[in-house]
Amino acid sequence: MKYLEEFRDPELARRLLDDIHGIAKGQWVLMEVCGGQTHSLIRNGIDTLLPDAIELIHGPGCPVCVTPLEVIDKALRIAAQPNVTFCSFGDMLRVPGSGEDLFTVRSGGGDVRIVYSPLDAVKIARDNPAREVVFFGIGFETTAPANAMAVVQAKRLGLKNFSMLVSHVLVPPALDAIMSSPHTRVNGFLAAGHVCSVMGYWQYEPLAQRFRVPIVVTGFEPLDLLQGIRMAVRQLEEGRYEVENAYARAVTREGNVPAQKLLSEVFEVTPRKWRGIGEIPNSGWGLSSAYREFDAAIRFDVTDINTVEPAICRSGDVLQGLIKPNECPAFGKECTPRKPLGATMVSSEGACAAYYQYGRFVSLESIG
């Protein structure tokens, strides 16, 4: 596949690593925003090859992880109704609500289906006019255009039996919240490449200026990540704080304009709760008034559900980079991918799952 092998070239990776070792003088903490980046970093052992003074911490960029408990509870309530076909991306099915998960609803006789694309859910609605088809519309800015398109298509087809439970989250307000916390340790960000493919990176420029923090748009292959780290460290060493693009083959400053146009038509900015973190102002998208007839929360009258999260799981601290997964007392003991306590262990892109999968049971600092 094009550019996959090239951007995994070990020889070039070595050169980038040497360069990072050469330029790094200070102690810096970088946060990679996206869970996909976390997995690539850990799988390739990049965190272990960096100079000791550069620490990587993991950000909130896993949509499965940050979907709040009450939205899961709403999904469960809707999915359990006998006339409903509930469609979702596969990785949401194991995320526990305050009781069960969507798999449990399915084994109890509920019609819960995994779809690859939101358009598949629209097709199911068209083919089954007697059933109410509900799509679980979660995700960051990467996923939102696809979900927006599904609603537009349902409207175009005049479907009365399609709706969406929408819980979209937006990255820039989350970075704002992380930097505004008095406990933040973040010196620089590796921004999520595919979110920026859609939204561009102009939105990050005010953040970089306000918090004096370098933000580097970064891809997912080892060379992409090393290049992102190198650019961020170079800025920190030179005392600059700009938005730079280390993923130019897939990202432009203005982003995907047709997608942004559709997003602003279908969605409007709302406050949004993040699992483990709490409510962040202006950090979500809900359906705009022109598309509100497709809002599953209204159609199935679940807007009143309000759930409190259990105290034992530290995933909120993990998502904000305040602790590493293996610093959670439950990690690998009460909490494993087979018996997850929190969404960061459930999701295949969650930081806790990455640490478990690649055997990071003790923190690197303690090995020295």
Next chain:
Amino acid sequence: MCLGVPGQIKDIYERDGARMGKVDFGGIIKEVCLDFVPEVMVGDYTIVHVGFAITQLDEQSAMETLALFEEMGVLEEELLAAPEVGTSDESQSPRGVT
């Protein structure tokens, strides 16, 4: 679930008023919505997420980035290999044949 996968566009057609295409992901062919990348043509590479192409892969930028990495290494090697001219102990400790 935010990962996008690069693939090559093999076919473009219209369905239900949407621009669709067949995309080859290293041998696996899937149907993908191309509405957000109106400029792509058959043969182009794109990044696909949940059944939607979100961006065209820019070949020139990819080659430039790779060339930059190459060049960086080459420069470094040249600097290391170059003799340090003008240092006082140059004559006592020859750095090998250059």
